[in-house]
Amino acid sequence: MNFLSLAVRTKRTVKETGIVALPLSAKEEYYLEERSKSVLSEPSYTNRRVTRQKNNLTALIDWCQITVKDVDLFTVITDILKIPLSLMELQNKGKGIAGHELVAGFDNIKILKPTGKIQYNGFQILMSGSGCRNYENFLVINKETWFDFFARVCQYHVNFPRIDLAIDDHKPYLNIPELIRLTKQGLISSQLRNYSENASGELSESIPVHKGNTLYLGSSNSDFRIVFYEKGYEQVEKFGKELDRNWNRYELRFRQERANKVAQELIARRDVAEIAMSVLNGKIRFLEQPENKSTSRKRLYPTYPPWKLFMQDIEKIKLTIQPQKKTLDSIWNWLESSVAPSLKLFSKIGELDNYDYIQALIEQAKMNDTQIKIFEDYKKSSKLPITERSYSDNE
Numbered sequence: 001m002n003f004l005s006l007a008v009r010t011k012r013t014v015k016e017t018g019i020v021a022l023p024l025s026a027k028e029e030y031y032l033e034e035r036s037k038s039v040l041s042e043p044s045y046t047n048r049r050v051t052r053q054k055n056n057l058t059a060l061i062d063w064c065q066i067t068v069k070d071v072d073l074f075t076v077i078t079d080i081l082k083i084p085l086s087l088m089e090l091q092n093k094g095k096g097i098a099g100h101e102l103v104a105g106f107d108n109i110k111i112l113k114p115t116g117k118i119q120y121n122g123f124q125i126l127m128s129g130s131g132c133r134n135y136e137n138f139l140v141i142n143k144e145t146w147f148d149f150f151a152r153v154c155q156y157h158v159n160f161p162r163i164d165l166a167i168d169d170h171k172p173y174l175n176i177p178e179l180i181r182l183t184k185q186g187l188i189s190s191q192l193r194n195y196s197e198n199a200s201g202e203l204s205e206s207i208p209v210h211k212g213n214t215l216y217l218g219s220s221n222s223d224f225r226i227v228f229y230e231k232g233y234e235q236v237e238k239f240g241k242e243l244d245r246n247w248n249r250y251e252l253r254f255r256q257e258r259a260n261k262v263a264q265e266l267i268a269r270r271d272v273a274e275i276a277m278s279v280l281n282g283k284i285r286f287l288e289q290p291e292n293k294s295t296s297r298k299r300l301y302p303t304y305p306p307w308k309l310f311m312q313d314i315e316k317i318k319l320t321i322q323p324q325k326k327t328l329d330s331i332w333n334w335l336e337s338s339v340a341p342s343l344k345l346f347s348k349i350g351e352l353d354n355y356d357y358i359q360a361l362i363e364q365a366k367m368n369d370t371q372i373k374i375f376e377d378y379k380k381s382s383k384l385p386i387t388e389r390s391y392s393d394n395e
Contacts, residue, residue: 056171057313058320059272061146062129062251063164065259069122069157073104076111076123080153081135082142083109089376100124107134122157129166136323146319147270150263160259165276167317168231169248173310176213176230176248179286182304183215187287189298192218192226200237211237217284223258226284227251252279272319280311 068076077088088104088111096102096110099118104111108131112124127135139145180197182188195218200211212233218225229251232244254262265275286304295301346357367375 055316055318056169056173057317058168058170059276059317060129060166060168060320060322061132061163062166063162063253064125064127064132064135065160065162066125066153067120067122067159067161068125068153069120069159071122071156073111073113073123076125077104080156081109081125081138082144083138097124097126107131109134124161129164133322136321139321140323145321147266151267154263154267159256160254160263161256163254163259163262165252165254165262165272167250167252167276167314169250169310170246172246172248173313174228174248174250174306176215176228178306179228180213180215182286183217187289187301187304189285189287189301190217191283192222192224194219194222200233223255224279224283225253226280227253252276273315273317276317277311277314280314 068080071080074085077083077085083106088106090104096112096115099114099116100112101115102110103113103123108128110126110131112126114120114122114124139149183195183197194216196216198214198216200213212230214227214229216225216227227250229249230245230247231249232247235241235247236243262275266272269275286307287298287301288304290301343358350357
């Protein structure tokens with residue numbers, strides 16, 4: 001679906017909106033066009049030993065937050081991130097985070113500077129899950145991996161406030177409601193002392209509709225937390241996608257010192273499986289009731305079989321790259337469900353009145369700042385190479 005065809009054109013100027021969108025130079029246009037051709041023609045990056053990922057278990061960088069000190073903004077953009085300057089939106093009006101304001105961005109790749117009491121000479125790079133998928137477009141363009149990126153970043157004066165490793169399970173090995181049951185019954189051996197759960201659903205006149213479960217191990221304020229949840233249900237809720245009941249996600253969330261250590265281990269090992277196994281083996285084990293009821297020490301309890309199988313197969317995990325461009329799925333789903341019926345009504349009435357009500361609406365409409373930004377982000381994203389495949393780094 002070409003969402004650009006849905007965009008409403010506006011005559012508002014840069015001066016009116018306050019948005020700075022630098023045009024691509026002829027050289028950059030040519031570079032991106034050529035890279036697009038080469039990406040489509042190459043089955044894999046054999047010089048980097050990158051192959052398609054076919055396993056039921058895959059791993060992703062799903063949050064990356066970096067503080068870089070003693071550098072200017074343009075060094076962050078062009079040297080650290082290696083994003084063409086013309087693709088970045090400067091003087092970005094988007095939302096920042098506590099103690100920081102947004103100064104530049106490309107879709108969900110954000111660069112912030114400190115404000116108020118938090119002062120230092122530098123910037124913070126913030127990439128949420130979707131931001132990481134955005135950035136993987138540039139990793140593909142530059143023929144790099146996340147390992148290469150972290151190695152380059154660590155040449156500067158940096159700190160990692162947060163890194164998330166996400167394990168996607170499409171088998172699935174684990175059943176989230178069952179993990180919640182085991183946790184409540186104390187059939188878990190864990191160094192993480194806090195747990196919480198979240199279940200969502202919808203009441204109907206017949207039976208309640210299940211909409212996903214989540215298990216949190218560790219405090220939200222701690223430097224490490226594990227989250228198990230039913231990703232397929234989340235995608236239905238957020239984007240209206242078709243339900244995939246066989247998609248779970250297990251997130252390892254690292255903060256501060258632990259995040260810095262993970263970054264260094266990713267650079268040194270270039271193997272996400274070792275890190276995931278080391279963390280999970282040291283932090284958690286789901287258990288079964290022992291046959292001998294007098295056994296009281298949990299270290300003597302047998303391991304819950306699905307967890308044992310999961311831990312056996314996790315050693316096969318590779319860090320994947322799944323580049324994604326800007327999509328307007330959530331807006332489109334809203335249009336389709338809430339607006340389209342009314343549009344069809346006026347289209348039918350227009351046939352009777354010999355008047356195009358829909359076109360009249362479009363011509364009279366004015367986009368607000370948020371909508372203009374969405375359009376600008378989509379326009380920039382459309383200039384990136386088409387990368388529909390998933391890759392995994394086998395180094």
